[in-house]
Amino acid sequence: MNEEFTIGQVAEKTGLSIHTIRYYEKEGILPIIKRNKSGTRIFEYEDIQWINLLNCLRNTGMPIAQLKEYADLTLEGDQTGEKRLEILKKQKEKIEEQVNTLKSHIDLLNLQMEWYPRLKKVNIQFDHVMKTWLKDGKLPPEL
Amino acid sequence: MNEEFTIGQVAEKTGLSIHTIRYYEKEGILPIIKRNKSGTRIFEYEDIQWINLLNCLRNTGMPIAQLKEYADLTLEGDQTGEKRLEILKKQKEKIEEQVNTLKSHIDLLNLQMEWYPRLKKVNIQFDHVMKTWLKDGKLPPEL
DNA sequence: CTACAATCTAGAGTTCACTCTAGATCAAGT
């Protein structure tokens, strides 16, 4: 479990580019990365874990600035656990919201797609649905 | 059903800013918007429907350039129906993928959150899970 | 008629998150 990785290997494993990993380090959202005597970065297994968490948060829309906050809290140590937990909880809620939004987007697309084959008839329905959409931002209950 | 709206009203109804609506028009992804004799835009109900569709596609990651394609196809008329249907179908699949990704992100966050209360014990599990994650990009089957 | 808020255009500026470049150094195989 004391494997070591070069930046290239980490890039491959995490799906980030080498540039991006260095950029993240510069932004201070990576833990302190070990170096060998000539300055080449040496990543450990833990670092990859961390990057995967970052990726998860980034992919769900958390901006770098907030990742920085999270990283700083982590640096402060155990007593910030609660705060970090809170951040993760909030992000989870945000993702759940995103899932719901995406689902209603799927509904809208399905609707729009039905529109093509049965034009005249569904046009009226569509109109009705759109009115509901405009009014309260969701599909009418009878769908 | 022949209601008319100002740009400000449309902004409020669609959640876009006034600037963004004008920007979208400049990019050619809005239908031709009526004007009154002195040049003020007059939006109709249809235009709002269209913007809602745009919003749906944009929010799920479709770039402006592709919206432009879609808009151009629509301008060409009925004979492009199939192509447009195809675009919407693909986007729907993309959204479904996004939902799945988000769900596995939630799993990862849940895991990371469990980590805090029961530290030592779950650390090992977490490690195991992360290894699976790194290897095949998903959670181990036993979870 | 008079304010005052909303709209208009063209174009410049901003933000975010990378992404790339140049020029130097280093690591590993033969």
Added chain:
DNA sequence: ACTTGATCTAGAGTGAACTCTAGATTGTAG
């Protein structure tokens, strides 16, 4: 030792999608 490919830094450049500005014009409530 030599070569080739990977890595290093500092800093510039990019692309997407807005977002804002200035200066003029218009719509409307009192």
